[in-house]
Amino acid sequence: MATGSPLSDGASPSAELAAPGAPPSNTAPANYSENLEGEASARLLRFGIDSLYLSYPGKLASGWAQRLEGLKRAAQSTEEGERSNAQVRIGGHLFEVKDKGKGRFAYVLVDNCFHIQLSSGQSSALPMAYVQLSSELLTAIPVHEAEAQLRYIVNTLGRVESPAQISRADLFADVVSSLAMDSWRQDAWVTRAHKIWMHYEKRRFSGWSIGLGGTLGARLYNKTLELEKSKKDYLKPLWAACGWQEGETVWRLEFEFNRDVLRELGVLALVDLPPSLGGLWRYATETWLRLTAPNPDDSNQTRWPNHPFWDALASVPWSGDSGQPLGRVRKERLPSDKSLFINGLGGLTSFMARHSITDLGEGFGEFLAHAERFHDSYQRQSGKDFKGYVLEKVSAKGRKYNTLENRNKETERDERERTRKDAHAYRKAKDGE
Known part of the structure; x- marks a missing residue:
């Protein structure tokens, strides 16, 4: 799926990236509608940074390396209690x-805000940390505040040698449109990418992807359909504040800028990103990719005019007014109410049907009584009773959802203090003190 460089064919980004005006908002809504020609119309709801990937050069402290190695081994245990x-x-x-590293990174730490990959410290070619900041976090607070939280965490883990470097940034715009998004042929896309895909889900058109896997990629996809799987329902009230109504389809245009193209465009450190958002978007929508209205009388695609829908997308006002952030982001990765109260009741309803029970109170009582008898017998060899089994499962879910701290408090406190002292001694030795 890899494509050639978006800056190939002798092209180079000549546009000035830093746009004049107020600093762009991370998630700014638009307070206007764009009436377009003919059948096309678009209403811009929100735009901003969807995901951000940062790397931190440095070295993991030896105390943390030992501690994380022990925790990774615990995650690999066959005993659920130890994994918790x-x-x-x-x-x-x-x-x-996590029980495994990722790629060449030895350790992985995850919650709802950050996905942190850490090197073991034995490879000088790897950064100490490679981190994805979640889209929910970037929706809730400005980029610099999110990175400040992350910087504290990374500095706790070891010695950071330079400011955060951007490895990837995904920019997006959400729109409501009456346009059928599969109403044009592939040749309407004028692009430097080599591969274009159309996607369907259960025979329903779900979107386009262009150049994914290369240094710059794009997707135009049905975001409301994607929400049915991702459960990112925190977006709906933000859309509603911008005029969206339940039942309307939201389409998202998203560009993935990887490190190589960001470097060529002069966006290296995190401080370079906010003033460059407008320029990055212009480069993506004007130079690298356009949706056109094909002219059968002209064989030169570069002369074909933009589709009016594309003009609306390309004109996102990145220097516009500030949006409406969530104000608070969950650190926990929680299951949805649908998962709990629809899927989660499957066992109870099956039990009630098996025993011809229609009274809910009786069903709950009998279900618990039968479950206790079953587990007391089934778990006898392991030395666990029904209560022990349930608490073990709760602890495992608490680890997965980032809600319960399962480790013995005194052990955890002792390990933190030992790690802190090791990290302090490590920094002193590195600084030559």
């Missing part, structure tokens, strides 16, 4: 420690 202890609290975040 594979978690660590840093800066108000209770992270799940």
Whole structure:
């Protein structure tokens, strides 16, 4: 799926990226509608940074390397109770420690805000930390505040040698439109990418993807359909504040800028990103990709005019007024109410049907009584009773959802203090003190 560089064919980004005016908002809504020609119309709801990937050069402190290695081994245990202890609290975040690294990174820490990959410190080619900031976090607070939280966590883990570098930034715009998004052929896309895909889900058109896997990629997709799977319902009240009504389809245009193209465009450090958002969007929608109205009398695609819908998308006002942030972001990864109260009741309703019970109170009581008898017998060899089994499962879910700190408080406190002293000694040795 990889494509060539978006700056290939001798092209180079000549547009000035830093746009004049007020600093752009991370998630600014638009207070206007764009009436377009003919059948096309678009109403811009929100735009901003969907995901951000940062890397921190440095080295993991030896104390943390030992501690995380132990927690990773705990996560690999065949005993669920031991796996539940594979978690660590840093800066108000209770992270799940994964049982495996990712790629060449040895350790992975996850909650609803950050997905942190850490190197073991033995590879000089790897950064100390490679981190994805979640879209929900970037919706709730400005980028600089999100990075400040992350910087505290990374500095706790080891010695950071330079400011955060951007490895990838995804920019998006959400619109409501009456246009049928599969109403044009592939040749209407004028692009430097080599591959274009159309996507369907259960015979329903779900979107386009262009150049994904390369240094710059794009997607135009049905965001409301995607929400049915991702459960990111925090977006709906933000859309509603901008005029969206339940039942309307929201389409998202999203660009993935990877490190190589960001470097060529002069966006290296995090401080470079906010003033460059407008320029990045213009480069993506004017130079790298356009949706056109094909002219059968002209074989030169570059002369074809923009589709009116594309003109609306390209004119996102990145220097516009500030949006309406959530104000608070959950650190926990919680299951949805639908998952709990529809899927989660499957066992109870099956039990009631099996025993011809229609009274809900009787059903709950009988279900618990039968469950207790079953587990007391089934778990006898492991030495667990029904209560022990349930608490073990709760602890496991608490680790997964970042809600319960399962480790013994005194052990956790002792390990934190030992790690802190090791990290302090490590920094002193590195600084030559």
